[in-house]
Amino acid sequence: MGIFFRFKHPNMGSVFLLKVRICFMPPQLTSTARFLCTKDIKPNLGGRQVDRNSTGQTRIANRNNRQVTESGTSSNSKKLWQNSYPKSVFAAGTAKRTAELMRQKAPPVSEEEEQQGGEDGCRTATRPGKLQAPERPLPPAEWKKLKESFGNPERFDIRMMSTLIASGSELNIAKSLLSFVAVEVGTLSYELLLRYLKLCESGGHDDEVFDVYRIMRGSFPSLDTGASSLFIKSFSRTARWKEAIEILQEVKKVFTPSPRNYGDVIAASVHHRDATTAWDLYDELIEKGLSPHQETWDVLFTGVKQIEGEKEMAVMSESEQHEKLLGILMYMRNNQIYPQQTVVNRIKNWFESLNDEKWTADWSSVTPKGLCSRCGSELESIQLSAEEYQELKDRVMADIIQGQDVFNKTTPEELERFKVFVKRKPAFDVVIDGLNVANTNKDKSKQSETLLTVVSELERQGLNVLVLGRKHMLRPSRSWDRHNMSLIQQKAHCFFTDNISEDDPFLLYATLHSGNHCRFVSRDLMRDHKACLPGGATRRLFFKWQRGHQLVVVGYVAPGRRVRFQSIPSFDTIVQSTADSWHIPYDDTEDRSTYEVPQQWLCLTKNK
Ligand SMILES: [Zn+2]
Numbered sequence: 001m002g003i004f005f006r007f008k009h010p011n012m013g014s015v016f017l018l019k020v021r022i023c024f025m026p027p028q029l030t031s032t033a034r035f036l037c038t039k040d041i042k043p044n045l046g047g048r049q050v051d052r053n054s055t056g057q058t059r060i061a062n063r064n065n066r067q068v069t070e071s072g073t074s075s076n077s078k079k080l081w082q083n084s085y086p087k088s089v090f091a092a093g094t095a096k097r098t099a100e101l102m103r104q105k106a107p108p109v110s111e112e113e114e115q116q117g118g119e120d121g122c123r124t125a126t127r128p129g130k131l132q133a134p135e136r137p138l139p140p141a142e143w144k145k146l147k148e149s150f151g152n153p154e155r156f157d158i159r160m161m162s163t164l165i166a167s168g169s170e171l172n173i174a175k176s177l178l179s180f181v182a183v184e185v186g187t188l189s190y191e192l193l194l195r196y197l198k199l200c201e202s203g204g205h206d207d208e209v210f211d212v213y214r215i216m217r218g219s220f221p222s223l224d225t226g227a228s229s230l231f232i233k234s235f236s237r238t239a240r241w242k243e244a245i246e247i248l249q250e251v252k253k254v255f256t257p258s259p260r261n262y263g264d265v266i267a268a269s270v271h272h273r274d275a276t277t278a279w280d281l282y283d284e285l286i287e288k289g290l291s292p293h294q295e296t297w298d299v300l301f302t303g304v305k306q307i308e309g310e311k312e313m314a315v316m317s318e319s320e321q322h323e324k325l326l327g328i329l330m331y332m333r334n335n336q337i338y339p340q341q342t343v344v345n346r347i348k349n350w351f352e353s354l355n356d357e358k359w360t361a362d363w364s365s366v367t368p369k370g371l372c373s374r375c376g377s378e379l380e381s382i383q384l385s386a387e388e389y390q391e392l393k394d395r396v397m398a399d400i401i402q403g404q405d406v407f408n409k410t411t412p413e414e415l416e417r418f419k420v421f422v423k424r425k426p427a428f429d430v431v432i433d434g435l436n437v438a439n440t441n442k443d444k445s446k447q448s449e450t451l452l453t454v455v456s457e458l459e460r461q462g463l464n465v466l467v468l469g470r471k472h473m474l475r476p477s478r479s480w481d482r483h484n485m486s487l488i489q490q491k492a493h494c495f496f497t498d499n500i501s502e503d504d505p506f507l508l509y510a511t512l513h514s515g516n517h518c519r520f521v522s523r524d525l526m527r528d529h530k531a532c533l534p535g536g537a538t539r540r541l542f543f544k545w546q547r548g549h550q551l552v553v554v555g556y557v558a559p560g561r562r563v564r565f566q567s568i569p570s571f572d573t574i575v576q577s578t579a580d581s582w583h584i585p586y587d588d589t590e591d592r593s594t595y596e597v598p599q600q601w602l603c604l605t606k607n608k
Pocket residue numbers: 364372373374375376377583603604
């Protein structure tokens with residue numbers, strides 16, 4: 001009866017650890033395992049613990065599947081297993097049945113979910129009267145008592161494991177829970193193992209992660225994204241990091257890995273000085289249209305020097321890697337991304353450490369006239385050239401205004417009606433996203449007043465104003481005062497779309513149609529539309545146009561008082577370079593709003 005009465009050993013802690021480790025060996029690998037599996041099992045308990053919501057989570061096929069199937073379907077081996085290890089966690093039949101059930105029913109445990117507290121974990125841990133984690137490992141009998149004291153709740157094992165994760169419990173406690181479940185039920189569900197895996201991963205218990213890996217590989221036909229990600233993360237930080245690449249390759253066959261998955265393996269490759277693999281994976285990540293995490297850039301800028309130190313490993317030449325790193329800076333430029341403080345530090349160190357080029361690096365800011373306060377060079381203007389403007393306008397009209405996605409949110413008739421409306425009016429100086437501006441006041445009863453105040457300010461400046469609104473704004477209500485709305489229509493041109501219509505295409509059309517001088521008022525960033533634009537160059541133009549044309553109201557809008565808008569700088573806040581300089585704006589704050597740009601720069605100048 002092996003493991004189970006050995007729990008009563010007085011020196012439970014250490015002995016216990018050993019036992020569970022052994023218990024996780026698949027039976028094919030050790031004869032010891034037969035002692036570790038209970039033979040006295042109620043046949044119908046295996047499925048009870050997997051009886052909840054389905055998510056349709058995609059899973060990757062298990063490469064050891066064949067092995068499992070062989071033992072599961074071959075009548076001889078099946079019989080053998082059933083005779084020797086009836087319904088134990090390691091019995092092939094059990095594994096297959098469980099796997100079948102799990103595939104249909106297991107909710108995913110993603111890293112994100114666990115970070116947010118887990119589906120049960122946080123709630124059970126924080127609500128009084130709910131499950132509480134024991135402070136030490138318990139023998140099965142005590143677990144049973146504990147479970148009964150909670151009234152034998154459903155999915156006790158899963159919820160308790162979540163509680164252990166949420167309360168950062170010792171691994172031994174989790175192991176004792178697994179043993180209890182193995183005694184009581186005779187099998188460990190995929191879902192339970194997944195949570196246990198999460199606990200092992202977050203605690204850095206790599207050996208246990210390997211154990212779970214072996215079990216899951218041997219017992220379940222496929223792994224979900226949650227387990228795959230945890231394995232990739234864990235393996236990446238060990239000597240078995242190359243297996244993380246294999247898992248990633250398998251993940252790729254079924255779904256797109258996350259930037260984090262790539263980041264983990266890239267970090268491992270850099271750490272093990274395999275520059276070729278690191279950059280191959282990085283290129284692949286970019287080709288898939290994923291956005292790399294800042295940590296990945298951090299590691300690439302850090303690691304390259306170590307790689308260069310080991311010439312025999314440097315399949316990739318120094319200059320090749322040099323070009324690749326500059327490519328990261330260009331990627332930031334094209335996607336309007338600002339490196340965080342840690343990454344910009346790495347970039348600075350990297351430039352300073354170059355042997356064949358001498359660079360001077362300084363922290364800097366930019367004067368209102370657009371000059372770098374360190375080197376005095378002039379930064380790129382925020383203004384688009386006539387050619388750039390035309391190119392952007394053509395692309396937006398073709399890909400956003402006429403593109404497929406617009407018609408999900410508006411009708412061709414309405415858009416045509418709007419185009420005719422715009423053509424009949426003189427070119428606008430400013431286009432206001434009416435709903436967006438009104439919504440900046442959280443007080444519903446002040447919404448039309450806020451919009452009126454902003455419109456009045458722009459009218460006072462002698463500007464030709466267009467207000468885009470929705471038809472419901474014309475129906476008098478607490479938010480939309482009849483008198484205010486009437487004044488707005490006297491001071492500005494107004495166009496009211498159907499209530500379900502999306503404002504952005506109208507705003508883009510009217511602003512671009514009016515010419516390069518026309519600006520718009522909105523806090524929105526129109527991220528979705530930028531994604532519709534093909535190619536980095538067009539997207540970069542769009543960002544630039546947006547930075548130079550978006551007016552954002554600053555502070556509280558009060559009737560009768562002047563409205564202040566955030567000033568639009570004359571220079572472009574974007575990574576930029578010349579033959580002998582780089583200027584890199586970076587994030588030194590966590591709470592920058594999406595419409596704000598960084599104020600801090602890294603100035604890099606090449607010594608002659
Ligand atoms: Zn400079």
